[in-house]
Every structure is written in C-alpha cells, then in structure tokens.
Amino acid sequence: MRFRRPEPRPDAVADPARGIELRGVSHRYGDRPVLTDVDLHLTEARIGVVGANGSGKSTFARLLNGLVLPTSGQVLVDGLDTRASVREVRRRVGFVFQDPDAQIVHPTVAEDAAYGLENQGVPTAERAERVTEVLARYGLAGHADHPAHLLSGGQKQLLAIAGVLVMRPARVVFDEPTTLLDLVNARRVARVIGELEQQVVVVTHQLDLLDGFDRVLVVDGGRIVEDAAPRAAIAAYRALMERR
Amino acid sequence: MTLALYVPRRSVVHRVPAGGKLLALAALAVLLFAVPTLPVVVAALLGVLAVGLGAARLPATALARQARTVRWWLAGLLVFHTLFSDLPTAAVTVLRLLALVLAAAVVTATTRVTEMVAVIERLCAPLRVVGVRPARIGLVISMALRFIPVLAERADRIREAQAARGGSARGIRGLRTTVTPLLVQLLQMAHTISEALDARGADDVPPARGRRSPAPAA
Numbered sequence: 001m002r003f004r005r006p007e008p009r010p011d012a013v014a015d016p017a018r019g020i021e022l023r024g025v026s027h028r029y030g031d032r033p034v035l036t037d038v039d040l041h042l043t044e045a046r047i048g049v050v051g052a053n054g055s056g057k058s059t060f061a062r063l064l065n066g067l068v069l070p071t072s073g074q075v076l077v078d079g080l081d082t083r084a085s086v087r088e089v090r091r092r093v094g095f096v097f098q099d100p101d102a103q104i105v106h107p108t109v110a111e112d113a114a115y116g117l118e119n120q121g122v123p124t125a126e127r128a129e130r131v132t133e134v135l136a137r138y139g140l141a142g143h144a145d146h147p148a149h150l151l152s153g154g155q156k157q158l159l160a161i162a163g164v165l166v167m168r169p170a171r172v173v174f175d176e177p178t179t180l181l182d183l184v185n186a187r188r189v190a191r192v193i194g195e196l197e198q199q200v201v202v203v204t205h206q207l208d209l210l211d212g213f214d215r216v217l218v219v220d221g222g223r224i225v226e227d228a229a230p231r232a233a234i235a236a237y238r239a240l241m242e243r244r
Numbered sequence: 245m246t247l248a249l250y251v252p253r254r255s256v257v258h259r260v261p262a263g264g265k266l267l268a269l270a271a272l273a274v275l276l277f278a279v280p281t282l283p284v285v286v287a288a289l290l291g292v293l294a295v296g297l298g299a300a301r302l303p304a305t306a307l308a309r310q311a312r313t314v315r316w317w318l319a320g321l322l323v324f325h326t327l328f329s330d331l332p333t334a335a336v337t338v339l340r341l342l343a344l345v346l347a348a349a350v351v352t353a354t355t356r357v358t359e360m361v362a363v364i365e366r367l368c369a370p371l372r373v374v375g376v377r378p379a380r381i382g383l384v385i386s387m388a389l390r391f392i393p394v395l396a397e398r399a400d401r402i403r404e405a406q407a408a409r410g411g412s413a414r415g416i417r418g419l420r421t422t423v424t425p426l427l428v429q430l431l432q433m434a435h436t437i438s439e440a441l442d443a444r445g446a447d448d449v450p451p452a453r454g455r456r457s458p459a460p461a462a
C-alpha cells in the first residue's frame with residue numbers, strides 16, 4: 001500500500017479513485033483576481049494546461065498540491081482538502097518547477113535526491129536504495145557524488161524530477177518543465193514525463209509535449225475557457241491567441 | 245570558484261566516519277603545537293601525504309590546490325621566521341601549517357558534505373533544549389554550499405548581459421549595476437526555493453528526531 005502513516009484526521013478518508021477536484025475555486029493575490037470560478041474534476045492520466053503568460057497557469061498548478069490555497073472554494077485531492085490536510089496532499093502530489101536551479105537544495109546529486117525521503121523519515125538503508133534506483137533511472141547514476149552545479153541544464157531538470165519521484169507521489173504536477181531547456185533536453189524530459197505511471201498535470205508552452213494527452217485545459221484571464229481533447233483544445237488556444 | 249572538494253573513491257579513509265576524521269585532525273593539530281620539533285613535523289607531513297595520496301588515493305592536484313591557497317602565507321611565515329627567529333623555527337612553522345592544511349584537505353576530500361553536516365547537527369543537538377532544530381542548521385549549511393556556485397553563475401550572467409550591451413562591470417558602479425539585478429533575481433529565486441522545500445515535505449520532518457542520523461539519546 002502507498003500509505004506509510006495513517007491520516008491523522010479520522011474524518012478525512014482518502015479515496016485514490018476520486019482524483020483531483022476543484023469546487024468553485026477562485027484565487028486572488030491581494031484584491032487582484034487571478035483565478036475565477038474554476039470547477040473541474042481531474043481523473044485522466046495525462047492533463048495539459050496551456051495559456052498566455054500571466055493567465056494564471058502557475059497559480060492553478062500550485063493549487064493542486066496546496067502550495068497555494070484557494071481564497072474561496074475547495075481543492076480536494078483523493079477527497080482530502082488541501083486546506084485541512086496539506087501535508088498528506090503534498091505527499092500525494094509531487095511538484096516540478098520550471099527552474100531546476102531553484103529546486104535543487106543540496107550540493108551534490110545523491111544528497112539532493114535523498115532530501116524528500118529524509119523529510120518523510122525513510123530509514124537510511126531504504127533511502128540509499130531508492131536514491132540509487134532513481135538516479136539510475138534518469139541517467140544520473142554516474143553523477144551521484146558530483147556537485148549539482150556541474151550538471152547540464154537538462155541533467156539538473158532530470159535531478160529535480162528524480163528528487164520528486166523518489167518520494168513516490170501518486171500524481172505529479174509540472175510547471176513549464178522544459179521552458180529553460182534546449183530541444184534535445186526538452187525531448188528527453190518529455191519522454192521521461194511520458195513514461196511516468198503517475199497521473200500527470202503539465203503546464204507548458206511546448207504544445208508537442210501534449211501529444212497523446214487525454215485532456216487539455218486552456219486558461220485565459222484566470223478562467224478555464226476550453227477543456228477538451230488536445231487537438232480541439234490546442235486549436236481553440238491558437239484561435240484565441242490570434243485574436244489578440 | 246569550486247566547492248567540489250569531495251573526491252569519490254572507495255578507500256578506508258573515505259569509510260572512516262566524519263566525526264573520527266575531524267577528531268584525528270584536531271588531535272594532529274594539538275600534537276603539532278605541543279611538540280613543535282622538526283622530526284615530528286616532518287613525520288606528520290609525510291604521514292598526511294601517505295594517508296592522502298596512498299590510502300585515500302587522492303590525486304595530487306586535489307592537495308596541491310589547497311596548498312596553493314596558502315602559499316603566500318607560507319612564504320610570509322618563512323621570511324618572517326628566517327629573519328626574526330632561526331631557520332629551524334622557520335622550517336617547523338611552515339611545515340606544520342602545510343601539514344595541517346593538507347590534513348584538512350584530506351578530510352574534506354574524503355568526506356561527503358552530508359556526513360560533515362551530520363556531525364555539525366550532532367554537535368548542535370544540545371541546542372534542542374532551547375528549541376533549535378539541528379536538522380534546520382544542517383539544511384542551512386547544505387543550502388549555502390549549494391547556492392554559492394549558483395549565485396556566482398547568475399552574477400556572471402548578469403555581467404555578461406551588461407557587457408554585451410556595452411556596459412562595464414568595473415569599479416563601484418559596475419558592482420552596483422551587478423548587485424541590484426542579482427538581488428532581484430535572488431529574491432524571486434528564494435520564493436521558488438521555499439516553495440520547492442515545501443513541496444518536498446520540508447515541514448514533514450518528524451520533530452524530536454534527527455533528519456540524517458539517529459538522534460542521540462534525548
């Protein structure tokens with residue numbers, strides 16, 4: 001089973017089949033509305049999010065694991081409210097940021113990969129085993145003791161992904177994971193994302209990343225203006241951008 | 245700038261616990277100041293080289309790099325003592341410092357930052373009484389080591405960007421025009437870093453328990 005520790009709150013019973021639910025969610029920074037009236041039920045394995053700069057995509061992504069809490073409405077992950085059970089929610093929903101440099105917090109590769117496991121109190125032996133395994137999976141096995149700042153941009157992003165996946169979340173949110181990478185590394189990261197068995201939500205400007213996705217959301221001015229299969233959603237997004 | 249001091253090898257020296265190595269280093273320092281004679285100092289220097297180059301199989305360059313950082317200091321000591329003391333004193337003083345610098349280099353080259361930090365955390369364990377979390381101190385040290393090179397790189401990039409547009413990075417003005425955008429980038433980055441720590445469960449640390457090592461009996 002996935003649950004290492006029972007949820008401390010007896011009233012909050014997790015049900016993995018429920019996916020991620022947003023109920024009447026709005027978010028504002030100060031008095032500036034950034035997301036308005038979002039109602040969604042995300043159960044598909046591959047969900048893309050597109051939209052112009054500043055449309056609210058990152059705020060949306062951060063709502064899904066409680067990095068941002070809604071100013072009104074509710075976000076539920078497997079039935080757990082992000083407001084009430086933020087720790088448990090974050091264990092279930094991993095998050096990969098755009099800039100790998102800002103999410104690698106330890107000086108060497110293996111140390112960084114182990115960070116989340118230390119936080120979870122995973123015993124040393126199991127930690128070492130899981131770190132070795134995850135580094136091998138992402139082609140970083142030979143770099144375990146290298147300083148993270150000597151990795152290439154692509155390798156850094158793979159390390160950031162490894163540092164999240166080693167914690168075995170059931171779902172992973174990516175916020176523009178390939179924006180800072182060159183074509184080769186962007187493809188590599190795209191392939192890694194494609195191979196994940198987890199539920200994946202990807203915010204991206206690289207539309208080819210969304211090939212084969214189940215569902216794509218188009219965000220505009222803080223609202224979900226399109227919610228469809230990739231082809232239809234991307235066509236709507238292009239039309240929207242051309243109208244500008 | 246390089247903080248890449250650790251040299252991965254499979255050796256006995258690498259396997260010795262960090263605490264043991266630090267103790268040995270301290271003991272060596274005490275010995276060299278307590279018994280400052282030429283034979284002892286020369287023996288210590290040879291011993292350090294044997295451990296570093298022999299047992300730990302470190303490349304000579306790893307040690308030479310550290311020796312180079314103190315070369316002017318060594319030269320200064322040599323001149324000073326030759327002029328104001330005598331040649332044997334000069335030799336002992338210089339070789340002693342060299343032995344200690346190389347010994348420290350051997351310890352840092354054979355010990356992972358994590359292990360070193362774990363020792364520091366253990367030393368800080370008594371601070372728990374006043375509510376300090378040793379794991380947090382360890383994290384801060386690790387993060388400093390991690391982000392110094394990142395900062396240096398960002399500063400370089402800003403300087404390049406300014407140079408590309410004909411700016412000059414010299415003098416006080418250059419310093420100011422680099423520091424301001426660097427600070428802005430830093431603040432933005434700090435926000436993301438704190439989110440990244442949260443996302444990986446930074447607050448999940450079970451209290452009253454060391455993060456990296458079994459807590460000493462509390």
Ligand SMILES: Nc1ncnc2c1ncn2[C@@H]1O[C@H](COP(=O)(O)OP(=O)(O)O)[C@@H](O)[C@H]1O
Nearest residue numbers: 029030034051052053054055056057058059060
């Ligand atoms: N922490 C914050 N404080 C205030 N305003 C913010 C903050 N984060 C984002 N915003 C603003 O909210 C809007 C949406 O931002 P964001 O969700 O990052 O959009 P996107 O990721 O689509 O570019 C932007 O106008 C942005 O300036």
Ligand SMILES: [Mg+2]
Nearest residue numbers: 057058175176
């Ligand atoms: Mg964004």
